[in-house]
Amino acid sequence: MASIVITTLNARYIHSAFGLRYLYANMGNLQADTELLEFGIQQRPIEIVEKLLQQQARIIGFGVYIWNVAEITAIVSILKQVAPEIVLVLGGPEVSHPPDLPAVADLADFIITGNGEISFPGLCKQLLAGVKPEQKIVTGETAPLATLASPYPHYTDTDIRQRIIYVEASRGCPFKCEFCLSSLDTTAKPFALDTFLREMETLYQRGARHFKFIDRTFNLKVDSSVAILEFFLAHLSDDLYLHFEVIPDNLPERLKQAIKQFPPGVLQFEVGVQTFDPAIQQLINRKQDNQKTQANLSWLRQHSNAHIHADLIAGLPGDTLGGFGASFDQLIALNPQEIQVGILKRLRGAPINRHNQDYQLRYDPNPPYTILHTRDLGFADLQRINRFARFWDLIGNSGRFAATLPLILADRPFARFMQFSDALYALTDSTWQIALKRLFELTYTAMIETLGVPSADTLVNLATDYQRSGEKSPPKFLQTTGTVETKRGVANKRQKQYL
Structure with missing residues (x-):
């Protein structure tokens, strides 16, 4: 008691x-x-x-x-x-x-x-x-910060075995992006680095291998960032996993050299791009060098093993359907492993609320207070983006459709995936509880009937992805002629023509 x-x-x-x-x-x-x-x-x-x-x-x-x-x-x-x-x-x-x-x-x-x-x-x-x-x-x-008692001893052994271990090397944020509550902070304050690394050593010795840093700006102070990365380089193991939220336009050479040393599967970077539109960035006080952001994301994909989880926000004041699509197309060209299509939510106290009247920002009164309507994006538009985001998670972010996705996106990624998303929703009237086999069948139908992808190409790529899915029974599009084994052979034969 x-x-x-x-x-x-x-x-x-x-x-x-x-x-x-x-x-x-x-x-x-x-x-x-x-x-x-x-x-x-x-x-x-x-x-x-x-x-x-x-x-x-x-x-x-x-x-x-x-x-x-x-x-x-x-x-x-x-x-x-x-x-x-x-x-x-x-x-x-x-x-x-x-x-x-x-x-x-x-x-x-x-x-x-x-x-x-x-x-x-x-x-x-x-x-x-x-x-x-x-x-x-x-x-x-x-x-x-130096006067606060450490929370880390209060992770139990069960926490360490079964849960994500959250840690913070700094608290606060110096930037003023209005959609974020961290914009209310005056600056970012670091914890004493030596003390922090001792705490990480203790957690590591206790068996912790999954560390999620909640710092809003992990790479703000490069000396500390490099020291932390070097600490974990000295503790590499097959099951080590590190998650960092990084500023997209700040990747100096010293940091790149540390990042390059990590093998695949260890680093995940959450990169908040949010928008590439300069006018919106200025309106919401977001300081972001778009050219450096693009160059850094390109470098990370080409020269590191880091997994990139990049964020975009739909529904920002002044954004349009076409404008959001342009940001999506710019981001997908940089080839991050994941793109999180987020929908603006009303955070109590966030400075972005000052735009509510001028930009007609209307939010769901129920949590999580998702944007429903803006001056430039109607309710129907935002509903379509919500469905786009859900289907993007299932198709684009899941990794299950690696061979098929390029055919869906072709040379107009946002426009074509929006068409594809609309078609899937028309076929299902739902974005949830779609079994994987059914999702493959729906994708086959939408690609042929809505996007006009040739059926042979669709079959080859979807068959390749389905074979990797682990599903046992074949979907309908692989049953139309002959046995499953025959269809797989045809798909493999056709696939060689595309290599």
Whole structure:
């Protein structure tokens, strides 16, 4: 049993709540009386309430994010009915920007905005001593990074075996991109490098091999970036995996030389391109050298083994369907392994909200608050892009259609894949729960009937991809003549003509 419970709901079991571990590490003499509990958004709220009540806590603190606010609202609502004596404290990005607060804020006893490592333990001490602050909203206190206790010892052995290990070498961001909450930061502050690397050594010795850096600008300070990469080069193993979010236009030679030394399968770079449109970049205060971005992405693909996950955002103020398509075409020409087609979401407190009136930005009132309409992109356009994004994940990002994708895209990638996406949706009236075999069959139909790809070419490439898929029974397009083995032989024979 514990007097204090800190908890949140993760999107998936493999994720771990890094913020909770920071809170727990900094509870001071209250740590022994604090329990850290994690749940998943797939769990039923009433069952989570039951588990929380088993702790017989006097205070429960929730980490509230855009992906779990609906579920936490349900949990808090039930708790207020069955255990109104428990003090409920909310923290996290979703409740850190009053007066722009979600409905769950009305149910909470207290809200901590911003950083909670100092303010949450302080509030708990007051409450446990019988002192109730007059103000419901507590402004989180920012402490020097060197004074914070480390969260890393609070990853359990189970976490290390089964979950992603989140780490941060720096906190904050110096850039002012208005769609991002990090634009509210004044700068990026590094943790002491020697101390950080000692923590990484300890985690590595405990068996951690999957490290996800949450730094918004990993390659901002090149000396530190190179030192961290060199640390992991000295700890290379077959199962080592490193994820970094990098600035696309800052890749000096020293950093390139370190990156080149990593073998395949170790480095993943999340590269936020977002848009190549200079006018939109200026409007949302995004400082990005497009020429350097293109050159760096090209270099990474040609001279490194890094896996590139590049992001674009649809629905930015001033963007059009054609303009977004132009950014997509520029990005796909650089050949990243993945392109994440993201849809703009309304983040509470983000400066981009200043454009809501002028650019008629209208968002879904339900989380995750996806853009529904803009001055330049109607609801129907954004629905098409949403479907495009889903089918792109299934076809473009999955890697299952490596031979077929070039035929779909040809010389007009965005326009043709949009046609293809529209055709798939017309055939299915759905973007979800499409079995892989069925997806191959739908792709065959759409390529021939909508894109006009010759049936022989379509057959050769789809048959090649299907053979690699691991599926056992053949799709209809491989059953039209002869046995499966005969069709595979024909496909292989035809394929040689294209090599």
